Amino acid sequence: MASAVNKSVLSDVAAEVKKYHFPLEDVPRLSCNDPVVEQMIRNEEPVILTDTNLVAAGMQWSPQYLAENIGNGLYTVYSSKTQKFLYYDDKKVARVPDFSPPTVHEDMTFQNFLCKVNKRKEGDRWMYLQQSLNDTVGPPIVRDFTTFNWAWISEQQQKNKWGALTSNLLLVGMDGVITPVHYDEQQNFFAQICGFKRFILFDPSMFGCLYPYPVYHPHDRQSQVDFDNPDFVRFPRAKELRGRQAILGPGDVLYLPVYWWHQVESVPGRGMTVSVNFWYKSAPTEKIVYPLKPQQKVAMMRNIEKMITDALNSTEEVAPLMQAMVLGRYT
Ligand SMILES: O=C(O)CCC(=O)C(=O)O
Numbered sequence: 001m002a003s004a005v006n007k008s009v010l011s012d013v014a015a016e017v018k019k020y021h022f023p024l025e026d027v028p029r030l031s032c033n034d035p036v037v038e039q040m041i042r043n044e045e046p047v048i049l050t051d052t053n054l055v056a057a058g059m060q061w062s063p064q065y066l067a068e069n070i071g072n073g074l075y076t077v078y079s080s081k082t083q084k085f086l087y088y089d090d091k092k093v094a095r096v097p098d099f100s101p102p103t104v105h106e107d108m109t110f111q112n113f114l115c116k117v118n119k120r121k122e123g124d125r126w127m128y129l130q131q132s133l134n135d136t137v138g139p140p141i142v143r144d145f146t147t148f149n150w151a152w153i154s155e156q157q158q159k160n161k162w163g164a165l166t167s168n169l170l171l172v173g174m175d176g177v178i179t180p181v182h183y184d185e186q187q188n189f190f191a192q193i194c195g196f197k198r199f200i201l202f203d204p205s206m207f208g209c210l211y212p213y214p215v216y217h218p219h220d221r222q223s224q225v226d227f228d229n230p231d232f233v234r235f236p237r238a239k240e241l242r243g244r245q246a247i248l249g250p251g252d253v254l255y256l257p258v259y260w261w262h263q264v265e266s267v268p269g270r271g272m273t274v275s276v277n278f279w280y281k282s283a284p285t286e287k288i289v290y291p292l293k294p295q296q297k298v299a300m301m302r303n304i305e306k307m308i309t310d311a312l313n314s315t316e317e318v319a320p321l322m323q324a325m326v327l328g329r330y331t
């Protein structure tokens, strides 16, 4: 089946996007019937699928359609002074005394959100709606949702022994919004509905080049490296970064493997974006095979860091203890 997104539009978009200090290789764009795809998903390699029809019935979910059909429920809308929406975990804010949240979230109706976006003037705050699809959405949206290609995605879930579907996040972003580089602890099929998103991806072995915040920190799982202004003095290994790029247009689905780093940019000048992701629990480890995979080492480091933090019952003592364990002994 032909790709829904025009190849020449994709190459125009690729020519428009920002360049960073690291090289990027393209993520392959394939038909979901290509035999290579099965192997890539099994090996936890990212791939763009052009013809899954995963959200076929949702392809009409323009911001306007959503405003007319989603109902009057309240949705989480983040606002930020800049285009960047650095995630933070509300539950961890109290652990860092001088933490100042880079974004603010507010519950509002979809109509109110869209109205604010349309009225926005230069200098006003940027806005990004990010809300799990739940049972407050109106009947037309429920109808579209139930006709998603559940047969295809459930087959992937089963083949790969993934656990439950935990949530579907609906993301509606203003032209130009950016989710800075981070990793998640779940498998993700990311479906693009409206507009274009550019993913910058790094495999889990790049952990040491991306300097994530401590696990106890509200920015846990987020990189401290700012691609627009990388601080190579504090983060020298950021120079070693080598990434991949995936540009998604309407109808494309990205397989985003667990623990893969990603920065997501709504391509500037291409309008608002609408996307829906599908987060699944990873397969349980059946048998441990050595050498461990980089993603298994990340999981292990997280557990050790959590244990140390809990045992010390004091976030300030974590770094000195870890340094005493390592410096001059393992260095
Ligand atoms: O689309 C975005 O802005 C962020 C999406 C994301 O990080 C995810 O689905 O894991």
Ligand SMILES: [Fe+2]
Residues within 6 Å of the ligand: 182, 183, 184, 262
């Ligand atoms: Fe993510």
